[in-house]
Amino acid sequence: GNSVTQMEGPVTLSEEAFLTINCTYTATGYPSLFWYVQYPGEGLQLLLKATKADDKGSNKGFEATYRKETTSFHLEKGSVQVSDSAVYFCALSGDNYGQNFVFGPGTRLSVLP
Amino acid sequence: GAGVSQSPSNKVTEKGKDVELRCDPISGHTALYWYRQSLGQGLEFLIYFQGNSAPDKSGLPSDRFSAERTGGSVSTLTIQRTQQEDSAVYLCASSLSLAGGRGTDTQYFGPGTRLTVL
Numbered sequence: 001g002n003s004v005t006q007m008e009g010p011v012t013l014s015e016e017a018f019l020t021i022n023c024t025y026t027a028t029g030y031p032s033l034f035w036y037v038q039y040p041g042e043g044l045q046l047l048l049k050a051t052k053a054d055d056k057g058s059n060k061g062f063e064a065t066y067r068k069e070t071t072s073f074h075l076e077k078g079s080v081q082v083s084d085s086a087v088y089f090c091a092l093s094g095d096n097y098g099q100n101f102v103f104g105p106g107t108r109l110s111v112l113p
Numbered sequence: 114g115a116g117v118s119q120s121p122s123n124k125v126t127e128k129g130k131d132v133e134l135r136c137d138p139i140s141g142h143t144a145l146y147w148y149r150q151s152l153g154q155g156l157e158f159l160i161y162f163q164g165n166s167a168p169d170k171s172g173l174p175s176d177r178f179s180a181e182r183t184g185g186s187v188s189t190l191t192i193q194r195t196q197q198e199d200s201a202v203y204l205c206a207s208s209l210s211l212a213g214g215r216g217t218d219t220q221y222f223g224p225g226t227r228l229t230v231l
Contacts, residue, residue, distance in 0.1 A: 105155040
């Protein structure tokens, strides 16, 4: 079945550091890929998505490129801020009718001033 | 409202009691999901409804858990004879289905119901 693997946290960075959170997936066909973010005390919200190979999703300075050849969707940001501290979830939606979403376990990011 | 709503926002119950959690999805969204998130943990898939199809119940942890979706809209998650390990935040999400049976689009999450079983 479909699955998502992402790097274990927690990740602790200093402000303005470069961020990479790795995400790889296993899926049949051509899934859509997502990053969701959960800020402290808040609900899950979509950060960015990509629906086909080589698409780049971007939002709030974050980017992720759908790489079918490496089955990856790594999240990157060039300069993190304290306000980026949150839990980040990689997810995919299978391309077969009835496929449920699959979420990764989440990576907790802490950005220190 | 325009988003997914859930009620109650908080529920405290005694062990052994039954609870019902409600989810109102975004109007027009055919897919509805229930997840559970324990403290500091990731998302645990529980159940998935898609239109009029039979739901995918593969994530329900025991037969104490059940869910229904009436009229293709509002959903209720019922937990019977609650146990302390049921304490968690229960999240509901809804989404559109993609054309041509290509799965579902972005999920929009509700704020969750925090369940505490004493």
